[in-house]
Every structure is written in structure tokens, then in C-alpha cells.
Amino acid sequence: MLQSKKKKLEAKGWQVGSTSDFLKLSPEEEAYIELKLALCNKLKQLRTKNHLTQNDVAKLINSSQSRVAKMEAGDPSVSIDLVIKTLLSTGATNKDLAKVIASTA
Amino acid sequence: MLQSKKKKLEAKGWQVGSTSDFLKLSPEEEAYIELKLALCNKLKQLRTKNHLTQNDVAKLINSSQSRVAKMEAGDPSVSIDLVIKTLLSTGATNKDLAKVIASTA
DNA sequence: TTACAATATATCATATTTGACATAATCTAT
DNA sequence: ATAGATTATGTCAAATATGATATATTGTAA
Numbered sequence: 001m002l003q004s005k006k007k008k009l010e011a012k013g014w015q016v017g018s019t020s021d022f023l024k025l026s027p028e029e030e031a032y033i034e035l036k037l038a039l040c041n042k043l044k045q046l047r048t049k050n051h052l053t054q055n056d057v058a059k060l061i062n063s064s065q066s067r068v069a070k071m072e073a074g075d076p077s078v079s080i081d082l083v084i085k086t087l088l089s090t091g092a093t094n095k096d097l098a099k100v101i102a103s104t105a
Numbered sequence: 106m107l108q109s110k111k112k113k114l115e116a117k118g119w120q121v122g123s124t125s126d127f128l129k130l131s132p133e134e135e136a137y138i139e140l141k142l143a144l145c146n147k148l149k150q151l152r153t154k155n156h157l158t159q160n161d162v163a164k165l166i167n168s169s170q171s172r173v174a175k176m177e178a179g180d181p182s183v184s185i186d187l188v189i190k191t192l193l194s195t196g197a198t199n200k201d202l203a204k205v206i207a208s209t210a
Numbered sequence: 211t212t213a214c215a216a217t218a219t220a221t222c223a224t225a226t227t228t229g230a231c232a233t234a235a236t237c238t239a240t
Numbered sequence: 241a242t243a244g245a246t247t248a249t250g251t252c253a254a255a256t257a258t259g260a261t262a263t264a265t266t267g268t269a270a
Contacts, residue, residue, distance in 0.1 A: 028193040035189065035199050053246065064229050069248055079227060079257090081185045084140065088133040094140050094209040102203035158216060169259050174218055184227090184257060 034104045037074045039083045042100045044072040046090050060089045139209045142179045144188045147205045149177040165194045
């Protein structure tokens, strides 16, 4: 199973085994998850590029290291709102976000 | 006071009088609100373009007319997640969303 | 006008998201 | 290898978002 597909499914909150696929995503669900994961990946990329720890970012947004880790992992328990707020607090502009989303399949 | 500014403040959940300004938004807050309102406006635009009522859209996403109204109004009680999901269910693509966000100040 | 459809606004019980915390796993020098 | 730093994962009470409902307001045709 492709890792990218696995992450998508996990972001939906499903437990995904390593041997079989049995979940069909609608195009909207697919687009939503792609978008979310793209933003999550951008966050990690931006943070590391700026030599910040997850704790550094957490303090920037008055949150905790564990929540930043969950954001970067695309955990189902984090909202796109939080990811966007964090990206903006880490130096991204709306145009940066637009680029990330545009690059989505 | 500019109407655009008023809507931004209201989206932050503040009560804004018509005669005075006393709230400063950080650049991130400003960007976040601009982004959210741009998506909300796009939703209304897309819905009317497609000759759908708020009730129609509500059924598409298993929600209610009142919540769709709140989305379009940029109400503080609605998440960007919900707005994005709704846009995707109303026919927008990720690229459409990217364009909307890119057009943000 | 008046009746009717569409939209706006308020409230609320329920559901989801949140920061915090504990602790495990992983990396990175020495 | 060992210590210290960083990141990952699980849990939970509190905060926030949600659909539903009621009702008010606005639009729109007759």
C-alpha cells in the first residue's frame, strides 16, 4: 500500500492495515484530505527550514509540543484552522498557502 | 469605518460600533481573517451561481440552512474546515480554493 | 398590500477540537 | 553506549464547533 494513501486514510481516522484497501473516498473527501496533508507537510518544512523546534512553534501559538507534532503528522484531531493559524505564525503568507493548495492533485 | 474592516472584526467575534476603531489585528490575524472571509464569500458566489438555496447546500453536506447562512456571513462560530468541505461539495476544486486565497491581500 | 420563499439570527444539547500532561520513541552528539 | 534534546503517541477536562430548531427578517411575485 502506498504510504501517501495510507496517510490519507489515517487522516480520516481509520485504522489501516498494511495488506488491504477497502475504503473509497469521494472526490471531495479526497481533495479535502490532500489539502490538509499538504498544509501539514508545509508546516514541518517551514519549521525545519527556520531551525525551530516543535516547542518553539508551540510557544509562538500558545499551544504545546504534542499538538504541533500532531499537526505535522496530519492527525485527525487537528483542524485546518489550527494548521493555517500556525503556518501564518511561522512566517507563511496567504500566497504561500495558496501555492501549497494549488500544488495539490 | 470601512465595511470590509467591520466584517473582519466581526469575524473575530468582536462587537464593533459604527463610530470608532480600537482593535489592532496582528498581521497573522489579519491574514487569517482575510483568508476565511474570502472563502466564505466564494461559497456564496458559487452557490448563487449554481442557483442553489442555502437549504440545498445544507442537504449536500448534512447540515442546516442556518449553518450555511452563518458560513456565508463569516460567523465566528464556523470553522474554515467546514467552509472548505462545503466549497468542495458545491463543486469547487482545490485549485479554485488556491485562487481565492491567492487573491487575498 | 399579502402570502410565500429565502435568508438571517439566536439558542442549545451534542460532538469535536484544544492545550496540557505523561511518557515513549528517536535523534545527536560525545 | 550514554545523556540530553527532540519528536511521537495516548489521554483527558475544558473550550469551541456543530446540526437542529425556533423565529425573525428580507426578498419577490401576485
